[in-house]
Amino acid sequence: MPNKFSNYDIWHLKVQFTLNEGDMLDHLTTSMPALADKYEQGKDITATEHYKENLMAYHALVERDRSTRYIMFTYMHDNLVGEFECFPNARTCGPSLRSSLAKHPL
Numbered sequence: 748m749p750n751k752f753s754n755y756d757i758w759h760l761k762v763q764f765t766l767n768e769g770d771m772l773d774h775l776t777t778s779m780p781a782l783a784d785k786y787e788q789g790k791d792i793t794a795t796e797h798y799k800e801n802l803m804a805y806h807a808l809v810e811r812d813r814s815t816r817y818i819m820f821t822y823m824h825d826n827l828v829g830e831f832e833c834f835p836n837a838r839t840c841g842p843s844l845r846s847s848l849a850k851h852p853l
Contacts, residue, residue, distance in 0.1 A: 755848040761822045766815060774815040774837045812836050 752760075766772040782805045783792070792798045815837040820828045827847060834840045 753849060755845045758822055758844070758848055762819055765818050765822075769814070769818070771811055771815045771818070774812050775841060776838065778836070778838055816840070 763772065763775075766775065782801060816834075819837060819840060820831070823831070830847060831840045831843065834843075
């Protein structure tokens with residue numbers, strides 16, 4: 748009986764399940780906002796308490812995105828990892844993954 752799922756479908760199911768278990772699934776669909784270091788008027792805000800809180804939250808988000816990418820790469824064939832490690836975050840890998848996984852095995 749032929750498999751009706753593509754390599755991408757199988758990969759996506761594995762990654763989706765694993766990320767869902769780790770509460771990281773949102774990193775595939777959301778982008779990370781840039782951290783501002785100045786008010787609109789140009790005043791430096793890096794010394795404020797609000798900035799420090801945002802910086803800690805940003806670093807936590809970056810770390811979770813790094814973990815998400817690691818999980819995504821874990822389910823790829825080794826020869827594909829190099830094609831996607833240049834992407835800045837997990838969400839931006841998505842559009843290229845479907846076409847690459849259609850050509851290569853997992």
